[in-house]
Amino acid sequence: DGGITQSPKYLFRKEGQNVTLSCEQNLNHDAMYWYRQDPGQGLRLIYYSQIVNDFQKGDIAEGYSVSREKKESFPLTVTSAQKNPTAFYLCASTTGGGETQYFGPGTRLLVL
Amino acid sequence: KNEVEQSPQNLTAQEGEFITINCSYSVGISALHWLQQHPGGGIVSLFMLSSGKKKHGRLIATINIQEKHSSLHITASHPRDSAVYICAVKIWTDKLIFGTGTRLQVFP
Numbered sequence: 001d002g003g004i005t006q007s008p009k010y011l012f013r014k015e016g017q018n019v020t021l022s023c024e025q026n027l028n029h030d031a032m033y034w035y036r037q038d039p040g041q042g043l044r045l046i047y048y049s050q051i052v053n054d055f056q057k058g059d060i061a062e063g064y065s066v067s068r069e070k071k072e073s074f075p076l077t078v079t080s081a082q083k084n085p086t087a088f089y090l091c092a093s094t095t096g097g098g099e100t101q102y103f104g105p106g107t108r109l110l111v112l
Numbered sequence: 113k114n115e116v117e118q119s120p121q122n123l124t125a126q127e128g129e130f131i132t133i134n135c136s137y138s139v140g141i142s143a144l145h146w147l148q149q150h151p152g153g154g155i156v157s158l159f160m161l162s163s164g165k166k167k168h169g170r171l172i173a174t175i176n177i178q179e180k181h182s183s184l185h186i187t188a189s190h191p192r193d194s195a196v197y198i199c200a201v202k203i204w205t206d207k208l209i210f211g212t213g214t215r216l217q218v219f220p
Binding site for chain 2: 035040041042043044045048058088090092099100101102103104105106108
């Protein structure tokens with residue numbers, strides 16, 4: 001079955017620690033996105049990538065980093081510079097051109 | 113003011129009721145999406161539309177480009193329809209701007 005997988009489902013971060021959230025898709029989609037969801041707010045774009053080896057900052061990129069070495073994979077690193085990382089993180093992909101976005105199941109990040 | 117506003121924020125209904133969720137936006141768009149987020153957090157795309165009306169099962173989505181308004185209707189609502197419904201607009205890039213969602217609870 002084609003789809004997007006995210007791991008882990010829950011992730012705990014200690015102060016000063018970098019953590020990496022995984023996102024993998026087997027839909028052969030070119031474009032991939034990372035969103036952050038906080039209670040009472042709409043999803044906000046962190047980073048997006050329209051093609052391998054290229055990515056762009058979204059609206060709230062500070063404290064985050066990404067890579068896109070393979071078409072299938074778009075991992076997100078939450079660095080220690082992100083002072084308020086507790087949130088629900090969603091990865092999405094699309095064929096591009098504004099078509100339907102397919103979302104992963106999400107990762108909930110909590111700070112210890 | 114948010115560029116995408118949804119109303120109501122919360123909605124409760126009895127099984128079988130007709131439900132309407134509204135979305136207004138203030139920017140130029142090329143398409144509008146309706147998404148459904150289940151209690152576990154997963155999001156499913158319901159509709160993408162740029163004009164007129166689309167129907168899928170008991171769900172109907174309409175959009176009025178001139179009035180910058182879209183509605184999502186659910187006919188014969190069922191408890192399994194309980195979820196958060198999110199409106200998102202695509203502006204003239206590949207970016208989406210999301211509303212804050214409408215939480216729907218349908219009771220038997």
